[in-house]
Amino acid sequence: MANTNKVKKKAYQDYDIGIIGAGIAGLNAAIHASKHGLKVVLFEKRDLGGLSLNGGDLLMNELYNSLAIYKRLKRRDKNITFDLNSVFLRMKRLKRNYLREYLKVFEHLESITFVKHNATLLDNQTILANNELYRVKNIVLAVGARSREYILNNGTKPDNYKNFLKVYNLMHLKKTPKTMVIVGGSAIAFEIAIFFSNIGTKTTVLARGDVLRTLDPDIKEIYLDNIKNNHLTIKENASVISMDDFSVTYLENGVTFKVPAEVFIPAIGFERTEVKVGDTLIPSNNQGILVNEFCETEIPHIYAIGNANHFAKFSNRTIAEAFTAVNHILGRKRVIDDHTYVRSITGLYEYALYGKNEMELIAKNVPYTKEVFYPSPINENYIIKMFKVLIHKYTHEVLGLFMVGTHLNEQMNTALMILDDSNRLDYISRTQVLSSAYLTAKILSDHIKDLDLEVIENHFHSFYQPKFDLKTHKVIGAESLARFYIDERYHNPLPFITNFERRGHIYEMDNKVLQNACQFINDLEYASLLSADFVISINIAPYTLSQISPERMLKFVTKYNVSPKHLMLEVTERNFEIGIDFLSPLKALKAMGFKISMDDFSVGHSSFALLNIFPFDEVKLDLGLLPKDENDVNQQVVYQNIINAVKTNDASLVAEGIETSFHHHFLLNNGITKGQGYFLSRPLPKEEFIKLLKKES
Numbered sequence: 001m002a003n004t005n006k007v008k009k010k011a012y013q014d015y016d017i018g019i020i021g022a023g024i025a026g027l028n029a030a031i032h033a034s035k036h037g038l039k040v041v042l043f044e045k046r047d048l049g050g051l052s053l054n055g056g057d058l059l060m061n062e063l064y065n066s067l068a069i070y071k072r073l074k075r076r077d078k079n080i081t082f083d084l085n086s087v088f089l090r091m092k093r094l095k096r097n098y099l100r101e102y103l104k105v106f107e108h109l110e111s112i113t114f115v116k117h118n119a120t121l122l123d124n125q126t127i128l129a130n131n132e133l134y135r136v137k138n139i140v141l142a143v144g145a146r147s148r149e150y151i152l153n154n155g156t157k158p159d160n161y162k163n164f165l166k167v168y169n170l171m172h173l174k175k176t177p178k179t180m181v182i183v184g185g186s187a188i189a190f191e192i193a194i195f196f197s198n199i200g201t202k203t204t205v206l207a208r209g210d211v212l213r214t215l216d217p218d219i220k221e222i223y224l225d226n227i228k229n230n231h232l233t234i235k236e237n238a239s240v241i242s243m244d245d246f247s248v249t250y251l252e253n254g255v256t257f258k259v260p261a262e263v264f265i266p267a268i269g270f271e272r273t274e275v276k277v278g279d280t281l282i283p284s285n286n287q288g289i290l291v292n293e294f295c296e297t298e299i300p301h302i303y304a305i306g307n308a309n310h311f312a313k314f315s316n317r318t319i320a321e322a323f324t325a326v327n328h329i330l331g332r333k334r335v336i337d338d339h340t341y342v343r344s345i346t347g348l349y350e351y352a353l354y355g356k357n358e359m360e361l362i363a364k365n366v367p368y369t370k371e372v373f374y375p376s377p378i379n380e381n382y383i384i385k386m387f388k389v390l391i392h393k394y395t396h397e398v399l400g401l402f403m404v405g406t407h408l409n410e411q412m413n414t415a416l417m418i419l420d421d422s423n424r425l426d427y428i429s430r431t432q433v434l435s436s437a438y439l440t441a442k443i444l445s446d447h448i449k450d451l452d453l454e455v456i457e458n459h460f461h462s463f464y465q466p467k468f469d470l471k472t473h474k475v476i477g478a479e480s481l482a483r484f485y486i487d488e489r490y491h492n493p494l495p496f497i498t499n500f501e502r503r504g505h506i507y508e509m510d511n512k513v514l515q516n517a518c519q520f521i522n523d524l525e526y527a528s529l530l531s532a533d534f535v536i537s538i539n540i541a542p543y544t545l546s547q548i549s550p551e552r553m554l555k556f557v558t559k560y561n562v563s564p565k566h567l568m569l570e571v572t573e574r575n576f577e578i579g580i581d582f583l584s585p586l587k588a589l590k591a592m593g594f595k596i597s598m599d600d601f602s603v604g605h606s607s608f609a610l611l612n613i614f615p616f617d618e619v620k621l622d623l624g625l626l627p628k629d630e631n632d633v634n635q636q637v638v639y640q641n642i643i644n645a646v647k648t649n650d651a652s653l654v655a656e657g658i659e660t661s662f663h664h665h666f667l668l669n670n671g672i673t674k675g676q677g678y679f680l681s682r683p684l685p686k687e688e689f690i691k692l693l694k695k696e697s
Helices: 024-037 056-076 084-107 167-173 187-198 217-227 313-330 358-363 410-422 422-426 434-458 495-502 508-524 542-547 550-558 583-591 605-613 635-649 661-669 686-694
Strands: 013-020 040-044 112-115 120-123 126-129 132-141 179-183 201-204 232-235 238-243 247-252 253-258 264-265 303-306 343-345 352-357 368-373 386-391 398-405 460-471 475-486 490-491 535-539 568-570 595-601 618-622 652-655
Touching: 013 024, 013 313, 024 040, 024 112, 024 313, 040 126, 056 084, 056 187, 084 167, 167 187, 167 264, 167 313, 179 187, 179 253, 187 201, 187 232, 187 343, 201 238, 201 247, 217 386, 217 398, 303 313, 303 686, 352 410, 358 368, 358 398, 358 422, 368 434, 368 535, 386 434, 398 410, 398 434, 410 434, 434 460, 434 495, 434 508, 460 508, 460 535, 460 686, 475 495, 475 508, 490 495, 495 508, 495 635, 508 535, 508 542, 508 550, 508 568, 535 595, 550 583, 568 583, 583 595, 595 605, 618 635, 635 652
Parallel strands: 013 040, 013 132, 040 112, 132 303, 179 201, 179 264, 201 232, 475 535, 535 568, 568 595, 595 618, 618 652
Antiparallel strands: 120 126, 126 132, 238 247, 247 253, 343 352, 352 398, 368 386, 386 398, 460 475, 475 490
């Protein structure tokens, strides 16, 4: 534990949050916390900005922007050379500007105190820095990650060689080197290698194992094929034996090779992040400090974000983690979703990935299908060479999306945005930067639509849950429920229906539901089992009601020689909350003879308001309203009050979720004579339902 004998004898300084590390993660956490009224102390022993402003995304983006300009100029003048020094000078100016902008933000946030000193955690709410004690309610570790020390096979450190250069010192180069050796198969190793090989440096990448291990083999193959050039050499399973000021000797498959190296850069990752609280080491692994989905460590009141924790390390996630930790401290439990961030490698040709790769899906036994596409470019400056999509075999969610091309980070995010709301395909810009993204989303949307329609056509089944007269126990109707039979088993219908609604394919499913219901009514009539008051209830989605006119629905039903009086269309409050007027079509459908039911009626004010503006034929009381048992007295009173309130309306009351004999007796005692639930009957296939009716008759 740190020696506190020399601590200045004065009161603790109290803060809501102590943030250790003022890199991109720490700065964003401090600003977000301050804007929400929290008092923050921010510790940093070096400079604001951390590695992100001393390399990382900012540097690589600037290098590749300069490279793109150089390539265009080179086409006009073949004698032009790349001025590396001017790029680094511009980068340093950019860094100063970024820091200046951050400092401006801090000037307006008086609740942030910046302490330029190393910080020590005495316990989970006390920090020591510069002989001062700081009492904090929560601690956020944003300490970044330290580059792993590189040691040669003979046990020596190459730090004193003239050609040795650490990644974050890249801007110390004064001119473009003629030769370069990079050790490592990571993304940063490749970004540096691709850049220098494109400006004429003979660049050799030595990877100890496989390069780009997180990529699926097919994506890796096409990516490496696109980035190769005469100045780039990639060696896998190679290890450095020795080096001097001008060359590197390495071993590959038992054979020794020597290559010139004006610059030697180890890009071999980071050391294990180790932080102590007093004498206790916070649990971590080789990727960083272990945290949960809220970025909490195992020690209460301590969080770890950005490069400090074990999650994937890329900028958009780092910022999201800063918000997640602060939100959790504020009492807002918004978790980090590990699959909503686009990761990419910068370059003239890039790869970008979202979600999981095939190796992860196979390891976790997730059923999936794979498709690879090679779309034609619309704009030569924004090209998607190919993309691969991994789709859930049953629900057709995009589990992983992988691209190779240019400007992918922007294009990937745009494509995912379109996929998340398929209606955007109708109005999103199809020109300039969005052109390839639009094309990608269009291909994916069409492919997923084909998959959805195949499921609806060949794997969708209608089951029917009987609706009973609770006094006589006779069947008086049914509710149509969706079931999906794939790979010899039935699946939970909710994910299917949710995705159909989100992607705009619920219309096709509702048509199938209506068609099956009409055929069922015909089968009942043929078997002389259709009574005059028998009604089948079907759920109709808001999107479907907005797409099909009442006249078309009537025409659809009469095509099957079915009277609309045998069909009950179920709608919920949600139908009226999405900004579309459904009252007019519902009134027209009711006038045509269809019955209209309010499904899932609950205690909300809007539920009662809707009863006053539309004459529903039926109100189905939500299953969540039913009391659990005879001891659930408060809920019994709530249910009774709802019954009394709704009884003033002419609608027939139906109870959902009858699962026990108590429910059955409670409802009868309170005047409810119609209901459905597993206590009475589970949902049945059409054939079993007909057998039930025959048995009754």
